[in-house]
Amino acid sequence: MILTDRLRSIGAGVRLWFTPARVREEGTTPDYRFSLANERTFLAWLRTGLALVGGGFAVDQFLPRLHDVLRVTFTVVLLVGGALCAVRAVNHWVRCERAMRRGEDLPASRFPAVLAVAVGLLAAAMVVLVAIGWTR
Amino acid sequence: MAGSLPREQPRPVRDPGLQPERTRLAWRRTTLSCTLVAILAGRQVVQQHGPGPVVVVAGALVLLVWLAFLAAAHLRMRAMCAGRPPVLSTRTALALAGCVCALAVLGAAILL
Numbered sequence: 586m587i588l589t590d591r592l593r594s595i596g597a598g599v600r601l602w603f604t605p606a607r608v609r610e611e612g613t614t615p616d617y618r619f620s621l622a623n624e625r626t627f628l629a630w631l632r633t634g635l636a637l638v639g640g641g642f643a644v645d646q647f648l649p650r651l652h653d654v655l656r657v658t659f660t661v662v663l664l665v666g667g668a669l670c671a672v673r674a675v676n677h678w679v680r681c682e683r684a685m686r687r688g689e690d691l692p693a694s695r696f697p698a699v700l701a702v703a704v705g706l707l708a709a710a711m712v713v714l715v716a717i718g719w720t721r
Numbered sequence: 722m723a724g725s726l727p728r729e730q731p732r733p734v735r736d737p738g739l740q741p742e743r744t745r746l747a748w749r750r751t752t753l754s755c756t757l758v759a760i761l762a763g764r765q766v767v768q769q770h771g772p773g774p775v776v777v778v779a780g781a782l783v784l785l786v787w788l789a790f791l792a793a794a795h796l797r798m799r800a801m802c803a804g805r806p807p808v809l810s811t812r813t814a815l816a817l818a819g820c821v822c823a824l825a826v827l828g829a830a831i832l833l
Binding site: 602614617618620622624625627629631632634635642645657661664665667670674678679 | 738740741743744747748750751754755757758761762764765768805806808809811814815817818819821822824825826828829832833
């Protein structure tokens with residue numbers, strides 16, 4: 586039940602991405618400075634995604650002696666994480682824009698915390714693996 | 722008293738918080754990040770011994786995605802020159818996020 590509600594809200598969110606006119610006709614246009622701040626946040630998330638994608642390349646190029654399976658795992662995790670960040674950037678930007686137009690609270694999200702924990706764990710794992718020399 | 726200040730002229734309102742400038746710089750940082758990723762991808766393609774056709778095509782596509790990213794960012798920065806910048810269009814936002822996703826997929830094609 587909770588799952589279907591969640592899926593429905595995700596579906597509504599995705600539809601919103603492709604119907605910008607519907608966002609525009611709701612509520613009132615906020616101060617353009619708030620929209621620009623929202624845009625900068627969007628760009629910061631995009632950069633986070635790009636950094637993760639770059640990290641995927643870096644694992645492959647700068648840890649050549651890491652075991653193949655581990656290297657592929659780290660690379661895939663980082664690349665997928667980068668793509669997720671980009672998708673999340675659009676989603677959050679649209680939802681913030683809509684909330685500002687309606688005068689609602691900005692949407693809360695646990696994505697930053699999850700990302701921070703994931704990046705921390707990944708970094709710790711890499712340090713340990715390189716330190717114990719689990720290489721080919 | 723240090724004399725009278727020059728009378729304020731009615732000028733186009735300029736945001737004292739420099740929001741458009743800050744946003745333009747954020748765009749610059751973002752294109753720089755994208756350029757770095759494209760360079761890392763190019764380095765990977767060049768350094769492989771006898772890269773296969775998939776890798777070469779993926780490398781060429783990375784170049785195209787990078788150019789698309791720069792073009793979208795350039796258009797947005799141009800639009801920002803207006804006194805009251807329009808809201809970022811959803812299409813541009815989706816295009817940029819699509820570029821990042823494409824880079825991730827092409828990266829997988831090059832690396833794996």
